[in-house]
Amino acid sequence: MKVAWAGSREAFQVSDRMAKLVANDPVFEKFSKPMLGRKELFKNTLRKAAYAWKLINDLRLTEEEAKWLRHYIDEPNYTDLHWEMFVPAIEGQGTKEQKKKWLPLAQTMQIIGTYAQTELGHGSNVQGLETTATFDRQTDEFVMHSPTLTSSKWWPGGMAKVATHAIVYARLIIDGLFHGVHGFIVQLRSLEDHSPLPGLTLGDIGMKFGHGTYNTMDNGVLRFDHVRIPRNQMLMRVSQVTKEGKYAQSDVPRQLLYGTMVSVRQTIVADASKALSRAVCIATRYSVVRRQFGSRNGGPETQVIDYKTQQSRLFPLLASAYAFRFVGEWLKSLYIDVKQRLEANDFSTLPETHACTAGLKALTTAATADGIEECRKLCGGHGYLISSGLPELFAFYVPACSYEGENVVMMLQVARFLVKTVSNLGYKQPVGTAAYLGRVTPLLQNNCAVQTAEDWLNPDAILEAFEARAARMVIGCGERLAMFENPEEGFAELSIDLVEASLAHCQLITVSVFIQKLNHEIPGNGVKRSLEVLCYVYALFLLHKHQGDFLATGYLTPKQASLANEQLRTLYSKVRPNAIAFVDSFNHMDHYLCSVLGRYDGNVYPKLYEAAWKDPLNDSDIVDGIQQYVQPILKQKLHYAKL
Numbered sequence: 009m010k011v012a013w014a015g016s017r018e019a020f021q022v023s024d025r026m027a028k029l030v031a032n033d034p035v036f037e038k039f040s041k042p043m044l045g046r047k048e049l050f051k052n053t054l055r056k057a058a059y060a061w062k063l064i065n066d067l068r069l070t071e072e073e074a075k076w077l078r079h080y081i082d083e084p085n086y087t088d089l090h091w092e093m094f095v096p097a098i099e100g101q102g103t104k105e106q107k108k109k110w111l112p113l114a115q116t117m118q119i120i121g122t123y124a125q126t127e128l129g130h131g132s133n134v135q136g137l138e139t140t141a142t143f144d145r146q147t148d149e150f151v152m153h154s155p156t157l158t159s160s161k162w163w164p165g166g167m168a169k170v171a172t173h174a175i176v177y178a179r180l181i182i183d184g185l186f187h188g189v190h191g192f193i194v195q196l197r198s199l200e201d202h203s204p205l206p207g208l209t210l211g212d213i214g215m216k217f218g219h220g221t222y223n224t225m226d227n228g229v230l231r232f233d234h235v236r237i238p239r240n241q242m243l244m245r246v247s248q249v250t251k252e253g254k255y256a257q258s259d260v261p262r263q264l265l266y267g268t269m270v271s272v273r274q275t276i277v278a279d280a281s282k283a284l285s286r287a288v289c290i291a292t293r294y295s296v297v298r299r300q301f302g303s304r305n306g307g308p309e310t311q312v313i314d315y316k317t318q319q320s321r322l323f324p325l326l327a328s329a330y331a332f333r334f335v336g337e338w339l340k341s342l343y344i345d346v347k348q349r350l351e352a353n354d355f356s357t358l359p360e361t362h363a364c365t366a367g368l369k370a371l372t373t374a375a376t377a378d379g380i381e382e383c384r385k386l387c388g389g390h391g392y393l394i395s396s397g398l399p400e401l402f403a404f405y406v407p408a409c410s411y412e413g414e415n416v417v418m419m420l421q422v423a424r425f426l427v428k429t430v431s432n433l434g435y436k437q438p439v440g441t442a443a444y445l446g447r448v449t450p451l452l453q454n455n456c457a458v459q460t461a462e463d464w465l466n467p468d469a470i471l472e473a474f475e476a477r478a479a480r481m482v483i484g485c486g487e488r489l490a491m492f493e494n495p496e497e498g499f500a501e502l503s504i505d506l507v508e509a510s511l512a513h514c515q516l517i518t519v520s521v522f523i524q525k526l527n528h529e530i531p532g533n534g535v536k537r538s539l540e541v542l543c544y545v546y547a548l549f550l551l552h553k554h555q556g557d558f559l560a561t562g563y564l565t566p567k568q569a570s571l572a573n574e575q576l577r578t579l580y581s582k583v584r585p586n587a588i589a590f591v592d593s594f595n596h597m598d599h600y601l602c603s604v605l606g607r608y609d610g611n612v613y614p615k616l617y618e619a620a621w622k623d624p625l626n627d628s629d630i631v632d633g634i635q636q637y638v639q640p641i642l643k644q645k646l647h648y649a650k651l
């Protein structure tokens with residue numbers, strides 16, 4: 009199962025080696041992070057990043073190993089933006105000459121970059137950005153300027169204190185004419201003494217949700233006061249500006265300007281299963297240790313994992329972790345394919361890839377954020393302790409629902425893709441993840457054939473149910489949209505239904521990828537049979553949760569919906585004996601989990617007790633403030649009530 013989770017034996021070995029490297033190195037200790045003040049926390053992260061970079065070079069780690077190392081160090085930091093956004097932006101949007109100049113500097117970290125797109129006034133609406141880049145023909149330069157307060161760049165990670173360079177997205181203006189938003193490479197700080205360059209105002213945007221997690225990152229604010237950069241620092245693969253000030257667009261589509269976001273959204277989907285599996289591992293192990301009620305004749309109480317209600321909240325999350333792992337793997341291969349095509353100027357699969365990355369990013373991050381919180385509740389009161397590992401994990405994870413495309417905004421992008429696909433049905437056969445929309449007639453006409461609870465244990469029945477639900481919702485939206493004279497007005501009016509249809513489409517993708525995975529790639533029959541159980545749990549849990557859709561579209565009868573739920577209950581009993589094996593297969597070490605409740609050895613209570621005594625308040629019996637503020641109250645004999 010560990011191999012199935014990792015993807016291959018080699019992948020397992022690499023990640024396992026890196027997990028141990030990090031866990032055994034005291035520099036990467038992280039239990040005390042929540043106790044540190046902001047400055048100490050930040051400095052500590054800088055120290056870890058420098059040490060990690062040295063390790064990567066000294067040990068000559070491969071790119072894959074370096075990524076796992078970063079993963080297990082488990083600390084958001086400036087190198088994330090550098091490697092995941094700055095470098096890919098140059099790779100995807102730079103010309104050959106620009107790549108030749110900038111990539112070697114970035115890849116050796118002689119410069120450190122960030123991705124400065126979002127502004128105080130605009131994040132989702134990229135076309136609404138206000139920062140300007142005005143071409144000056146006399147000097148062959150662009151003048152970067154922040155004309156309003158709301159045009160201040162706001163959020164870029166690593167920008168406040170570390171980055172020396174940024175890809176800045178700004179409106180291009182030539183001779184007073186606006187040519188849309190483009191990316192520019194801008195130096196922010198001196199490479200000698202790290203001070204901000206003249207004309208720039210740079211700072212940190214302030215503390216974020218949680219304590220020891222995202223505050224390790226210096227998210228920044230940046231303002232330009234007529235800062236000049238050479239013309240050749242505009243990323244010019246998509247459009248070019250000549251020294252005469254002529255604007256030209258190559259045959260590369262404009263959408264490529266958004267290419268870096270496609271790349272990171274893919275990474276975010278691949279990472280969702282890491283965060284969800286971590287929370288599920290903690291909640292599952294603790295649910296086996298924790299006992300409440302049900303003691304007979306002085307015997308032990310019931311393990312809380314044996315309560316059906318606990319199972320019905322926990323096991324769908326366990327199954328979702330596996331589903332997200334597999335869909336992340338699948339999306340990665342789709343992305344690798346599109347990347348190769350883009351390099352060869354083949355843009356045919358970009359719209360579908362954009363829809364998949366946007367939609368799956370929204371689906372997996374929303375479910376993971378909610379899932380982590382559910383795991384906290386599954387651990388009862390102890391889940392609220394920092395030492396459970398869950399509050400910090402939640403605080404670290406929730407911004408994923410907003411960054412890299414706010415989730416609802418992303419689902420609306422999927423809706424645009426689906427509406428376009430449906431409106432082209434007469435003359436263009438849909439392919440890939442939308443291929444089912446090419447079979448609308450049977451999907452609209454045939455209804456579910458399930459007659460018994462066992463009939464639901466059939467991948468074809470499951471797949472058809474999800475296809476029919478998505479097709480009916482998408483086609484329904486298409487028909488209602490056609491009634492509007494103005495399609496944009498119709499889209500806005502129907503946007504709630506469109507988001508629901510997009511979710512149905514994305515759930516269909518995750519379910520069908522899980523089924524495909526079982527059909528082709530699982531080593532060993534025992535592993536395959538166990539994963540089949542999880543696959544059914546995932547699909548039937550979604551069916552139960554969204555049964556309103558399945559019923560409203562007329563594909564299922566209430567009886568068939570209740571048979572699905574009956575089967576789901578039976579499946580929980582099949583998951584139970586393997587629950588611990590399923591979570592052990594994630595191969596999360598105690599260091600990575602950073603949780604007293606999720607310990608591998610199950611030694612929860614003594615360690616929980618021990619952890620409490622490490623709190624700084626327990627350094628002494630009488631702490632600072634007691635003499636000054638509590639003792640006087642005790643001694644004054646004042647009273648509030650008018651007696």
Ligand SMILES: CCCCCCCCCCCCCCCCCCCCCCCCC/C=C/C(=O)SCCNC(=O)CCNC(=O)[C@H](O)C(C)(C)COP(=O)(O)OP(=O)(O)OC[C@H]1O[C@@H](n2cnc3c(N)ncnc32)[C@H](O)[C@@H]1OP(=O)(O)O
Pocket residue numbers: 053056057060061064074075077078081082083084085087088089091092123125126131132133134135165263264266267269270272275276358359362410411412413414417421424
């Ligand atoms: C201490 C430890 C140290 C360890 C040290 C180790 C050292 C070294 C280690 C080495 C290895 C390191 C590895 C690091 C691993 C890190 C792992 C971390 C990963 C996660 C990183 C997360 C970081 C998060 C940071 C966050 C960043 C950001 O948020 S950046 C900003 C993101 N912003 C957005 O997403 C904005 C959202 N808005 C939009 O995308 C768009 O504006 C819009 C799509 C919503 C609307 O666009 P527009 O106005 O143009 O409107 P249209 O709807 O009309 O669209 C036009 C057409 O374009 C199509 N389209 C839109 N988007 C895309 C697209 N992206 N791609 C392709 N096409 C697109 C759209 O469909 C329309 O098409 P049609 O015209 O309809 O055909």
Ligand SMILES: Cc1cc2nc3c(=O)[nH]c(=O)nc-3n(C[C@H](O)[C@H](O)[C@H](O)COP(=O)(O)OP(=O)(O)OC[C@H]3O[C@@H](n4cnc5c(N)ncnc54)[C@H](O)[C@@H]3O)c2cc1C
Pocket residue numbers: 089123124125126129130131132133162163164165222227407410411412413414415416417420
């Ligand atoms: C931790 C973190 C790190 C970040 N790092 C970076 C970074 O490195 N670089 C960078 O450039 N940016 C970064 N960002 C910014 C991030 O990309 C934006 O916050 C994100 O894209 C969301 O945009 P917004 O804040 O404008 O949200 P808004 O769009 O203002 O969202 C507010 C609400 O409006 C709704 N809404 C918006 N538009 C529509 C619409 N068309 N239809 C219906 N509803 C709509 C949304 O659903 C949401 O409910 C980061 C953000 C965070 C939280």
